[in-house]
Amino acid sequence: MNQRTSNGRPRPRAASPRRQRFATALWGLRLAWAECRLLVAGSGAVMVVRGVLPAVLALVLKELVDAVVEALAAPEAAATVPVWLVAIFVLALVEGITWFQQRYLDLRLEDELEAHLSVAVVHHASTLSLTFLEDPGRRDLIDRARSNPGQRLAGLIRQLRITVTMGIQAASLLAVLVVIEPWVAVVIPVVSIPFLGFQWRLAQRRYDEQHARVTKARWSRYYSDLATGPYEAPETRILDLGPLLLRRYRSLLEGFRDRDKSLHRGDLVGSSVATLVLVVGLYGLFARLAFDVLQGSATVGDLAIFTGAAGRLRASVDQAIRSLSQALEESLFVANVEEFLGTRTTEVRGQRRLPPSTGGSSLRLLDVSFSYPGRDRPVLSGISFEVRPGETTALVGENGAGKTTLAKLIAGLYRPDEGSILLDGVELRDVDPDDLRDRVSFIFQSFGRYEGTAAENIGFGDWRRLLDRPDEIEAIARRAGIDPLVRALPEGLSTLLGRRFGQVTLSGGQWQQLALARGLARNGSLIILDEPTANLDPRAEYEIFLRFKALVADRTALIVSHRFSTIAMADNIIVLADGRVAESGSHAELLAREGTYAALYRLHREQMPNEGQLRDPGERPDRR
Ligand SMILES: Nc1ncnc2c1ncn2[C@@H]1O[C@H](COP(=O)(O)OP(=O)(O)OP(=O)(O)O)[C@@H](O)[C@H]1O
Ligand SMILES: [Mg+2]
Structure with missing residues (x-):
């Protein structure tokens, strides 16, 4: 046998x-x-x-x-x-x-x-x-x-x-x-x-x-x-x-x-x-x-x-x-x-409460390494950086560089094999998971498409607080700029979505708009956005771009993106390569440095010669 x-x-x-x-x-x-x-x-x-x-x-x-x-x-x-x-x-x-x-x-x-x-x-x-x-x-x-x-x-x-x-x-x-x-x-x-x-x-x-x-x-x-x-x-x-x-x-x-x-x-x-x-x-x-x-x-x-x-x-x-x-x-x-x-997983549940944080959480990574079980090569090794409260940090790197993995480690979904992650000064593994969950909002790259109403798709972001508060859900939809999408649904927020049980199936970009609203539903002091606009059309993306600062106001934001318009907005940019921090600094600093980031940016400019300079967030695109 x-x-x-x-x-x-x-x-x-x-x-x-x-x-x-x-x-x-x-x-x-x-x-x-x-x-x-x-x-x-x-x-x-x-x-x-x-x-x-x-x-x-x-x-x-x-x-x-x-x-x-x-x-x-x-x-x-x-x-x-x-x-x-x-x-x-x-x-x-x-x-x-x-x-x-x-x-x-x-x-x-x-x-x-x-x-x-x-x-x-x-x-x-x-x-x-x-x-x-x-x-x-x-x-x-x-x-x-x-x-x-x-x-x-x-x-x-x-x-x-x-x-x-x-x-x-x-x-x-x-x-x-x-x-x-x-x-x-x-x-x-x-x-x-x-x-x-x-x-x-x-x-x-x-x-x-x-x-x-x-x-x-x-x-x-x-x-x-x-x-x-x-x-x-x-x-x-x-x-x-x-x-x-x-x-x-x-x-x-x-x-x-x-x-x-x-x-x-x-x-x-x-x-x-x-x-x-x-x-x-x-x-x-x-x-x-x-x-x-x-x-x-x-x-x-x-x-x-x-x-x-x-x-x-x-x-x-x-x-x-x-x-x-x-x-x-x-x-x-x-x-x-x-x-x-x-079966018991070896993880011990943390007990510590996070100190109160207004205006965003602080985040510090010290020599963090991580491998997926059964994999010989570490996905991340020796990652160290710091994010100050209220700052926006962009994570940049090629496909498979480990950006999503790093974001998940920061959200406490995985534990580092080595090194430590400090959120508001507290070692993440010691934090009470319920406390951590309330602090962190996460918009996933492979976001969920929940079979349920549009309201539920947003409200799941903080269901304990929101599921019986439709007015709040509506306000979140407005804040996220998706009210046109909601209005177009036959029964508005009550429309049942999805292919298995739903009345209406959304497009990939529409689902992503809902995912964005869901991520914004929780009032976490740290928001992680993993490719939040990958499926959006230029207009929707530009709307987000305009609103971004307001959307993440009073929060620390970690954004993973391949879009230079988004990346350049960040206070700090971390370039990941081969599971390590290759470079970090502001957009201008990294360009001046003539390293990986500058090379990637130049490649992008060559491909899109008409995109011109990065747009000022106050300026509306010409094509509209
Ligand atoms: N759940 C998993 N189990 C095992 N290996 C994984 C898992 N998720 C990702 N990996 C591996 O980890 C590496 C980094 O993946 P990750 O998703 O973090 O990359 P990424 O930088 O987010 O890439 P992309 O730009 O394509 O989103 C990849 O080589 C991938 O094969
Ligand atoms: Mg990813």
Whole structure:
């Protein structure tokens, strides 16, 4: 079996020690008990009743048959026959009704656990660090934990319950049968133990198959989304990727089908052999008993009980073994949920509050280095610079230079491997995350396009404060200069946006305008704008350009941009190259320095000779 994940990391052996499986089952049972005590207790009670019922029924049946046989010889003995008939009627009724009760309890337990565990998994994911969630090597763990965790746990409990019910049935039937035919005590274990081993291995193989399949299953979902998703469909159509995607999708699904087929076939052959041996053994004994009845050393009642009980015993043993192996399979899945919920990221939550800051935060980076997990080369190394309160600093550099990464470090989304970041004089890793969140506004380069109303798309910027204050949201939209966009929407701020659920789909630039307004919604003292105008038309960009100083008034701003008009506005410019600060200074200083920045600026001027000098923010462009 495959012992490595697709990225070559060793994974924990699926065949965990038996003790660990037992521990997982206990963990699951404890969790179910804590969440739905009544349902678990009810299920346990019904389990015991249904466990002993067949043996009781067999005993009553024997009494009935013996009473009938006796009554044939001596009619006065017939008086007991109706008693046994009523007893059989009651037992049959109990058996029928408890079956439905059991089904009801199973379904209810599954629903309760699914609601509880699915939420617990998503909640736990929200507490994990971003680097953990972004690590492709962990995606499989997250995916496995996310796939119907409650159903898996309910499945484990159900299979354990069936195992115990069938175990009680088999043991009590065996006790009844051994009295009549002692050899049963030999035949049953001789057949059952190898069959149990076989089913156990099969369950392990089924789990290993599912385990190894997670990454491929994720690929298959990706291909299917690419072919059918509303955002992806236009490009896949133009590129005619359909046939290629379909080929890859089909090949994955056919691979799954073929491996499942071999597992199912193994199950069919193994189970048939086990059943054959068991039937031969039991019915051999049945023939012996029939002979004994003819000899007079056993009663007709014995024969009747053997007929009913032996068949039932065979089914119980078979079912007990099957459900035990299924419980094993489910416990392996539940172990994934347990492992995920037990994952702790090493980050310790900071406790310090930031001092009050008016007119913007101060920011200081000292020798900051950072690598993404699993990457050899650091993205950033030895970064130091300082931003004074209220200043605007531009981060400049080629694609992949590390600008977005640095912005995320400053926002506290990642922690530096070395060095420190001080916000208002406090080491960032010591700051209470809630406090930090209130201080920092971030307009992302890959901004969100939230399925929701336009008001929500803005209000999410500070939803605790804004979601029930539409007038404030309107004011923010006006301040961000997007009221023309809002007015053009059929229902203004209440228009539902997005392709999945929305009435209206916006253009890329319109979404970015909303993202800008969202970033401005929070009154943070540090605002980070990562390529905030990349999708905007010249007019919209110019509007922002004019308003920029007012928009970031009383805040410290960090702006990432490739646009020289924007960059030149900054009080200070930091040029990143190869993960280091190559140069820093004002626009004029950097031009005078004749370094990387000056070279980039000259390149830009050559490409756009008519753009002329950088425009004065007070001047409106000619083309308007
Ligand atoms: N989540 C991530 N996991 C691993 N590596 C990443 C991740 N994000 C970025 N990188 C890598 O870090 C490097 C810097 O990326 P970053 O996004 O910071 O560049 P950038 O300067 O913002 O580029 P651009 O101008 O294209 O926006 C790139 O080489 C990229 O491959
Ligand atoms: Mg970037």
